[in-house]
Amino acid sequence: QVQLQESGPGLVKPSQTLSLTCTVSGGSISSGSYYWSWIRQPAGKGLEWIGRIYTSGSTNYNPSLKSRVTISVDTSKNQFSLKLSSVTAADTAVYYCARGIGQLANWGQGTLVTVSS
Amino acid sequence: EIVMTQSPATLSVSPGERATLSCRASQSVSSNLAWYQQKPGQAPRLLIYGASTRATGIPARFSGSGSGTEFTLTISSLQSEDFAVYYCQQYNNWPPLYTFGQGTKLEIK
Numbered sequence: 230q231v232q233l234q235e236s237g238p239g240l241v242k243p244s245q246t247l248s249l250t251c252t253v254s255g256g257s258i259s260s261g262s263y264y265w266s267w268i269r270q271p272a273g274k275g276l277e278w279i280g281r282i283y284t285s286g287s288t289n290y291n292p293s294l295k296s297r298v299t300i301s302v303d304t305s306k307n308q309f310s311l312k313l314s315s316v317t318a319a320d321t322a323v324y325y326c327a328r329g330i331g332q333l334a335n336w337g338q339g340t341l342v343t344v345s346s
Numbered sequence: 347e348i349v350m351t352q353s354p355a356t357l358s359v360s361p362g363e364r365a366t367l368s369c370r371a372s373q374s375v376s377s378n379l380a381w382y383q384q385k386p387g388q389a390p391r392l393l394i395y396g397a398s399t400r401a402t403g404i405p406a407r408f409s410g411s412g413s414g415t416e417f418t419l420t421i422s423s424l425q426s427e428d429f430a431v432y433y434c435q436q437y438n439n440w441p442p443l444y445t446f447g448q449g450t451k452l453e454i455k
Contacts, residue, residue, distance in 0.1 A: 266444070276382075276390065276433055278444040289442040292347065325389055331437030331444075332380035332395035334402075339389050 233337035251326030269322040352447035358455040369434035
């Protein structure tokens with residue numbers, strides 16, 4: 230059973246870049262025809278899809294965040310990563326990584342990122 | 347962008363009763379619709395995909411229906427562990443953008 234685990238700083242200063250990594254275990258990130266996604270959830274609010282990367286490396290981003298988001302994959306480490314630039318307090322949220330073809334069948338436990346000086 | 351609208355925002359139901367949750371898409375998503383359950387402090391859990399297919403390990407009391415723009419999640423006989431927030435998500439192929447509904451909180455009556 231594949232497992233995903235987010236990691237990265239829990240506190241980021243305004244205007245800086247948020248960087249998170251999702252480590253995949255129990256299977257190769259390169260195997261199968263899966264998309265690897267990032268989703269976020271502000272406290273007490275709903276889910277917002279940030280973007281996804283395919284095993285080939287192709288990416289799709291939420292248009293509302295596209296200018297600030299980069300998702301990349303490191304197959305040698307079985308990881309994929311999120312970078313979100315020029316963060317503000319509005320980017321404070323729990324960030325999840327997930328795997329899915331369309332539906333998101335496997336999720337990490339989530340990591341809280343707070344944007345504050 | 348396809349907008350997903352869930353109703354009601356909060357649903358109060360007694361254990362053992364049936365719960366019916368709705369999700370509407372602003373344009374057709376065919377059957378590219380999933381339902382998730384989220385409990386406090388936990389990641390969402392996939393319940394239904396393809397509008398009506400239960401995910402692995404999901405009890406038969408959960409069922410999904412609909413296509414196009416109107417979808418329903420039904421929980422036939424509510425158990426105590428079913429009280430949670432439920433989200434729908436569309437994953438239509440074009441544009442390649444996933445969107446979630448705002449959620450329905452299912453609470454004990």
